[in-house]
Amino acid sequence: MRVLLVEDDENLRFGVAAALRAAGLAVDEAADLPQADEALFVTSYDCAVLDRMLPSGDAAAYVEGLRRAGRQVPVLFLTARDTVADRVEGFSSGGDDYLVKPFAVPELVARVHSLCRRSAVVRPPVHHVGDLEVDTARRQVRRAGVLLTLTGREFAVLEVLATRADQAVARTELIERCWDEMAEPQSNVLEVVVSQLRRKLGEPPLIHTVRGVGYRLAPAGAP
Structure with missing residues (x-):
């Protein structure tokens, strides 16, 4: 399974990527939305993990654009924004899951595995x-x-x-x-x-x- 990780904090990105790889996932990394856009254009991912607030913009608005374009890759938002309104906005924009920082890495890995199993074609478990x-x-x-x-x-x-x-x-x-x-x-x-x-x-x-x-x-x- 292949995952796209979009996070501008280099240390956090390194740690999360290492944990996902240790769990047997292939991980491509991006530091901003333009890099994410390029990666999504050339590669099919089973899941995308995006920091909600990036220097290049709000990932929620970006995902909303992906959904309008018919892109259905499952998305997990990572964010420090933890109000109910923030979570509702994340789901309304097309996000599939929402994890508030700081988070437990094993929980993140479990959530990513769960999203990766989602598919437009139902496969037997x-x-x-x-x-x-x-x-x-x-x-x-x-x-x-x-x-x-x-x-x-x-x-x-x-x-x-x-x-x-x-x-x-x-x-x-x-x-x-x-x-x-x-x-x-x-x-x-x-x-x-x-x-x-x-x-x-x-x-x-x-x-x-x-x-x-x-x-x-x-x-x-x-x-």
């Missing part, structure tokens, strides 16, 4: 591929009923593959969905994570290499 169960709501993975321990990045890659079970998912798409703009597409970060996943998922193998394309999650023995 639990995906089954053979004897593999991927619970996207609880972020749990079981094989043959045994609970597996995955890192945030491993779960992110497996989640994308599970939502597209039996289909070949391009390497470039996996990197775009599971890593941020700091990742080098030509590096072997994806191959390392897939190797770790294969080891943890055990035998018989469920993740298959599609030569020249990427990877496919399919039941053992599938052609």
